[in-house]
Amino acid sequence: MGRTSKDKRDVYYRLAKENGWRARSAFKLLQLDKEFQLFQGVTRAVDLCAAPGSWSQVLSQKIGGQGSGHVVAVDLQAMAPLPGVVQIQGDITQLSTAKEIIQHFKGCPADLVVCDGAPDVTGLHDVDEYMQAQLLLAALNIATHVLKPGGCFVAKIFRGRDVTLLYSQLRVFFSSVLCAKPRSSRNSSIEAFAVCQGYDPPEGFIPDLSKPLLDHSYDPDFNQLDGPTRIIVPFVTCGDLSSYDSDRSYPLDLEGGSEYKYTPPTQPPISPPYQEACTLKKKGQLAKEIRPQDCPISRVDTFPQ
Numbered sequence: 001m002g003r004t005s006k007d008k009r010d011v012y013y014r015l016a017k018e019n020g021w022r023a024r025s026a027f028k029l030l031q032l033d034k035e036f037q038l039f040q041g042v043t044r045a046v047d048l049c050a051a052p053g054s055w056s057q058v059l060s061q062k063i064g065g066q067g068s069g070h071v072v073a074v075d076l077q078a079m080a081p082l083p084g085v086v087q088i089q090g091d092i093t094q095l096s097t098a099k100e101i102i103q104h105f106k107g108c109p110a111d112l113v114v115c116d117g118a119p120d121v122t123g124l125h126d127v128d129e130y131m132q133a134q135l136l137l138a139a140l141n142i143a144t145h146v147l148k149p150g151g152c153f154v155a156k157i158f159r160g161r162d163v164t165l166l167y168s169q170l171r172v173f174f175s176s177v178l179c180a181k182p183r184s185s186r187n188s189s190i191e192a193f194a195v196c197q198g199y200d201p202p203e204g205f206i207p208d209l210s211k212p213l214l215d216h217s218y219d220p221d222f223n224q225l226d227g228p229t230r231i232i233v234p235f236v237t238c239g240d241l242s243s244y245d246s247d248r249s250y251p252l253d254l255e256g257g258s259e260y261k262y263t264p265p266t267q268p269p270i271s272p273p274y275q276e277a278c279t280l281k282k283k284g285q286l287a288k289e290i291r292p293q294d295c296p297i298s299r300v301d302t303f304p305q
């Protein structure tokens with residue numbers, strides 16, 4: 001891909017670099033905040049699945065500006081340091097990582113937990129949705145340990161076939177659950193964000209990391225998936241309608257007239273999983289895909305007689 005082709009295609013990618021954000025995702029959190037005032041009164045926050053760190057950047061600027069804020073960022077991948085952000089490298093679905101995060105908030109709960117986690121998508125929609133749901137539930141489980149009553153949880157969600165199950169689970173723990181689609185999130189993507197406000201676990205609920213949350217043992221009213229009692233959460237689009245549309249292509253000279261100047265990414269990933277493939281490609285050693293039409297003879301495999 002050329003140096004400007006992605007810039008041409010994706011206006012938020014370009015704006016992120018111009019404004020010093022590590023990823024275009026920063027706009028999603030900013031647009032969600034505009035709609036839901038997520039950062040109001042927040043001094044302690046957890047950013048789950050944080051790399052390369054644009055949400056942590058937003059959090060550290062919005063709540064850590066006076067030096068009083070406290071942000072804990074967690075990801076499988078290493079992340080370049082950010083001022084006022086404590087980093088933990090680990091898998092949020094693992095007990096050991098969850099325990100490490102919880103330790104940071106002993107006696108001083110968090111006001112906000114955000115999770116922009118996404119699995120490496122396989123293209124098999126059911127599998128991708130299932131993996132995404134598992135990440136969300138792992139994040140929710142951690143949130144039940146660290147959130148203060150009334151606190152807020154925001155997590156990426158795939159609006160797939162079984163999303164109602166997740167909504168009903170979230171409604172067990174929060175007085176308000178909405179599904180929000182920021183303008184910077186492509187329409188063509190099934191991604192949206194569950195915005196859960198007013199943390200209010202059911203009476204008698206004891207957070208337990210070893211217990212999956214989808215056990216239907218709390219408040220059966222919320223777990224009716226069919227019929228008229230089915231949970232339907234409001235769907236909200238956010239971000240100014242006159243702001244850029246993430247599905248459109250815009251000219252490179254956005255301001256009109258001024259010559260376009262390429263801006264390098266603010267912070268490239270430190271050791272991305274695709275690094276080895278890039279090195280092999282540079283050396284011309286990356287195995288090429290063999291397409292059936294490239295095979296000289298069409299072969300029919302037969303079992304030995």
Ligand code: SAM
Pocket residue numbers: 022023025026048049050051052053054055056074075076077090091092093116117118119120135
């Ligand atoms: N919000 C980030 C930002 O603004 O820079 C972008 C997050 S990116 C879309 C998704 C991240 O989820 C990846 O960095 C990936 O490593 C992380 N992730 C996926 N599964 C994870 C897991 N089980 N535990 C921790 N992080 C995970």
